[in-house]
Every structure is written in structure tokens, then in C-alpha cells.
Amino acid sequence: MTSSHQDRISGGRLARDGLLDATAVEAAAALLDRIEGSDLETVRVVFADQHGILRGKTVTAASLGSIFRSGLNLPGTLLLKDTSNRTVFPIWDGTSSGVLKTMSGAGDMLLVPDPQTFRILPWSPHSAWLFCDPYTRDGKALPFAPRPVLRGAVAALAERGLSLTVGLEVEFHVFRRIDNPMGHHQAGMPGQPPATELLDHGYQYLSETNYDRLEPVMDMLRRHAQALGLPVRSTEVEMGPSQFEFTFEPASALEHADNMVMFRTMVKEVCAREGLHATFMCRPKKDNTASSGWHLHQSLVDAGGRNVFIPEVEGQLTPEANAWIAGLLAHARESCLLTTPTVNGYKRYQPYQLAPDRIEWGYDNRGAMVRALMAPGDGASRVENRVAEPAANPYFYFASQILSGLSGLEQGLDAPEPVENPYDNDAAALPPSLIAAIEAFEAGDLYRRTLGEDFVDYISFLKRAEWKRYLSIVTEWEQTEYFGIF
Numbered sequence: 001m002t003s004s005h006q007d008r009i010s011g012g013r014l015a016r017d018g019l020l021d022a023t024a025v026e027a028a029a030a031l032l033d034r035i036e037g038s039d040l041e042t043v044r045v046v047f048a049d050q051h052g053i054l055r056g057k058t059v060t061a062a063s064l065g066s067i068f069r070s071g072l073n074l075p076g077t078l079l080l081k082d083t084s085n086r087t088v089f090p091i092w093d094g095t096s097s098g099v100l101k102t103m104s105g106a107g108d109m110l111l112v113p114d115p116q117t118f119r120i121l122p123w124s125p126h127s128a129w130l131f132c133d134p135y136t137r138d139g140k141a142l143p144f145a146p147r148p149v150l151r152g153a154v155a156a157l158a159e160r161g162l163s164l165t166v167g168l169e170v171e172f173h174v175f176r177r178i179d180n181p182m183g184h185h186q187a188g189m190p191g192q193p194p195a196t197e198l199l200d201h202g203y204q205y206l207s208e209t210n211y212d213r214l215e216p217v218m219d220m221l222r223r224h225a226q227a228l229g230l231p232v233r234s235t236e237v238e239m240g241p242s243q244f245e246f247t248f249e250p251a252s253a254l255e256h257a258d259n260m261v262m263f264r265t266m267v268k269e270v271c272a273r274e275g276l277h278a279t280f281m282c283r284p285k286k287d288n289t290a291s292s293g294w295h296l297h298q299s300l301v302d303a304g305g306r307n308v309f310i311p312e313v314e315g316q317l318t319p320e321a322n323a324w325i326a327g328l329l330a331h332a333r334e335s336c337l338l339t340t341p342t343v344n345g346y347k348r349y350q351p352y353q354l355a356p357d358r359i360e361w362g363y364d365n366r367g368a369m370v371r372a373l374m375a376p377g378d379g380a381s382r383v384e385n386r387v388a389e390p391a392a393n394p395y396f397y398f399a400s401q402i403l404s405g406l407s408g409l410e411q412g413l414d415a416p417e418p419v420e421n422p423y424d425n426d427a428a429a430l431p432p433s434l435i436a437a438i439e440a441f442e443a444g445d446l447y448r449r450t451l452g453e454d455f456v457d458y459i460s461f462l463k464r465a466e467w468k469r470y471l472s473i474v475t476e477w478e479q480t481e482y483f484g485i486f
Contacts, residue, residue: 005029005065012069017139019112020068027115028068035061041126043118045072047111047134048146048261050079050462051341052393056111056132064130072111072132076103079134079144080462083342084189088465098454099143102136109142110135117258122227123270131258143454146395150257153399156450157406162308162320164402166256167297167382168248170263170390171238172280173289174199174217174271194277202241202290210237217276218244224270230259239354240290250297253402257394264390282345282389291348293355294390297373298401299382300324310381311374315363317415321374325361325383325415327408328370328401332359332387334444336430336437337463338400343434343470345389351423356386360419360427367422369430387430396459403450435467 006029014020020028043064046056055078059067080089080103089103090096096104103109117131134145141148157164175196186192199217204210211218218235221244225232231249238245248259264280271278283291300308300320308320317325340346349357354366361370366386374381388397407413419425431437438460441447447456 003029003033005032008065009068014069014071014112019071019135019139024115025068028113031115031118032065032068035064039126040120040128043067043128043130044121045111045113045130045132047132048393048395049081050144050146050393050459051083052146052261052264052391052395054129054261054265058127067111067113067130068115071113071135073108073137074111074134075106076109076137077106079103079109079142082462082466082469084466084469086189086465086469088462099136099140100458102138108137110137110139114147119228119262121266122224123266123273129262143452144458146393147254147257149451149455150254150395150399150402153402153406153450154253157402160406160409161303162409163301164253164398164405165250165299165301165307165382166253166398166401167233167250168256168260169245169295169297169384170247170260170280171243171245171292171294172264172267172278172390173240173242173284173292174244174267174276174278175242175286177275177277196277196286198242199276200237200242202243202288203239204237205239206237214244217271217274220274221246221267221270224266225263228262228266230263238290238292240292241286241288243290243292250299253398257398260394280390282340282342282391283347291350291353291355292390293348293386294388294392294397296385296388296397296401297382298324298385298405299380300405307379307381309374309383310378311376314376317372317374320409321372321381321383322415323408323411323413324405325370325372325408326413327405327411328383328385329359329361329415330413331400331404331407331444331446332369333428333431333437333440334446335400335404335441336387337434337441337459338396339385339388339392340437341393341396341434341463342389342391343467345391346431346433346437348389349430349432356430357423358425358427358429360422360425361415362418362420362422365419365422368419372418399451403446407446407450434463434470438463438467 040061042058044058046054077087080087082088111132113132119129133147177194179195181192233247233249236245267278356369362368371384
């Protein structure tokens, strides 16, 4: 027996055009049944943009049914903006082609909701999130829509009878705001950041006393994360001043990509309500501040649920682990634009800082880019890629790992010998800057083969615009270096 909601959704545009399948229609109808008569007032209908930032509109709970029937139209230019929120692609000159042509004149795109992502917001319980995937206004796929890009990579891996399980270690900073720059002159693209002070002096890694000092904030964030259904494993004091780390239990790639977007957004929104400023910027320009990384634990599971990274002999990689590591290394340079997409992120690649500066792997070595944690009989055998910054778009980051590892499997690549001294060897260096990463991305063939020319051209154009804007700014270093002597 179907509900009236299910009948109406089934007759709507999204179901007719195949953008919502029967399972999604049933889940959407059940959701509408559930929230009828509840205290829910509004739903934030959102999508993760090219930077992994949530954007969207808020609709009343009574209007949610129309979103499942017809979707939600938003300006397509939301996918054409750099991190300053400037639209960097041409939309008025009539020269755009392909899918970008549908966004000319700031034309609409279509958001298609995923009912499985619905979450009541614990810090705003009258409201909820509903994640969507963007399509062209006529319902065609966008080659650079983040969630579908990852979904396609997951499907490609599944064709080999494999799935990726990931675990997250995420570092970030929480500071106390000491002013709120809301003067008219402080607006802009972007606006001025807040002035802040520390919650903790830091450099007491995993100190119990420091944890106790930070526990009220740790608890607040943990409780909200758990209320969202995020599988928090630990909350930790990181090395730097006011630096936190949260780790999460293993989950599928798409689950944890959604979780990461929810976590980052929740942390920033909850902290802002409490007079705090949370940032996932890799290396904030504050005295004595440490860089933040994002370590991604990865294991492959076959159709029978077996972790194929578990070795039979200590110190010997399985064929799958060997090829996966080799693929991650072989495509590391061209993948950096997806794992480390900001100008700032490349300032973390420093030797002797528990961050990688070159392309290599080692057994349980925190200086190497890829750290192998594998032992016979250990069901948690895995690799940890330490290359990424916490500002990365998780959908693109995870897709890069799957497509790189899959390339290693398909080509039968062999990993080089593991390193013991990660900062003193002849391994190839990671890109030293965003422009070097852009050039490596453009010169590589992995993403052209797997995600297509449109994806590569789009990401390259977007990040080159950001780089050009960075080059146009006179830095404090230049002022100090040249203003006095010349």
C-alpha cells in the first residue's frame, strides 16, 4: 500500500525523468510521513559545491514535498565561483560550450534531493539538512558535480568486486573571537576574518591537563557530531595551540565524504554561535600556529567482506596492497590539486614536521606520505595517506584515492621499497605550490581518462583563477624584503 506522498512524488518530474529511483521515492515518502505533525519548521536544502562548502536554500517543512517532486532550481554560477565567491568563468559573452553553456546568463541548475541524507540539526532542532546532487536544468549529469564524481569512482571500483573503507583523522583549530569585523569597510570578496585568541597554549600533544581545559568545547562538538549520526571515535589535543583532532570509525567512501562535509559545517556553525572561530585552513597565519593535516585511512574489501590488505607474512604486502600503494604514489603529483586544493596547503609540506614533503611510503612511518599499517591477522590492516589538507573537498579527495589505487590495480603496478628516513632520500618531491600542482594535474592523464576533459578543464580553470588572484596581492614578506632596501 502506497501513501499519498508516495503517489505524488512518483508522479513528479524527478521520478518521471529517472532522477529519483523507486527506492528514493519510497524513502522520501516515508520521510514526509515522519515529519508531518512534528516540530520541524524549515529544511536547509543544500549541496556540496566545488570547494566542499554547503550552499542552498531554506524551505518550510510544508514545502518539502515539492522538492522531492520537482527538485530545486538554483543559479548554476554557484558551481563557477572560486574561494572568494567570485564567478570566474565567463557567463555573459556567449562563448561557453557544453554543460557550461547551460549556466550562461547565470542560468539555473537543478538540485535533486537524497532522502537518506536528511538530518535534524541538534544546534537548531527546528531545522534540518537535506543534501542534494546538482544537475543541468534539463536533468543531465554535470561532469564536475562532487557527489556524483565520487559515486562514479565507487562504481568503477565495484566493477572489480571491491569497495573502499575509509577512516578519518581530521585536524583543525578553534579560537576565541575577540572582535567581529562587521563594519561596512570590512566587507568584500572575501570579507575580513575575525581577530582571535587562543583557547590553549598548545605544544602539549595529547596532554591530559590540556584536554581538560579544552573539554567543554570538545564535548560540545562531539555531542553535536554524534547527534548528527557521525561515528566519532576519539577527540584529541593536537600538537599546536588551540589545535584539535577528531577521528571517526571506518565507513564507506560516500558515507564519510558526506560526514566530513557535515562535520566541518557543524563545527563552524556551532562554534560561531558560541563566540568561537573554527577553521579548517591548513596553516593559519597566527604566531606559533601548527599546520593541520587530514589523514585518510584506506582498506579494500572484496565482495565477500574480506580485507584484502591483510598480509599473510609480516612485512610482505598483499598483491592488492602493493598495487594500491603503487597507484597512490604514481598519481600523487597530479592528484595534489584534489588533495591539497589551496595556496595555503602547500606550506604544510615541510620536513621533520610529521607531514610529507615527498612521494614515498613506509611501514608505520609518520613522515612518509603513505603509512602502511598491516599485520597478519589484523582485520584493521590499512594504509594511511597523510598528503591532504583538511580544507580539501572530500568527494574529489576520495575519488582521487580510488582512481589512483584502481589504476595501480589495473596496471599491476609495484610499489617501490619502503623508506625508513622519509626526509633524506631521492624520492620525488610533492608539488611545492598550488601552481605546480595545477601544472601536474593538467599534464597527467589519469583524470582525463577517468573523469573526462570537461572535469580537468573545469578544475584547472577554477584553480588557475585562484592562483592568479593570489599573485596579484603584495604580501607582507615582499613589503618587509624590498620596501626598505630598494
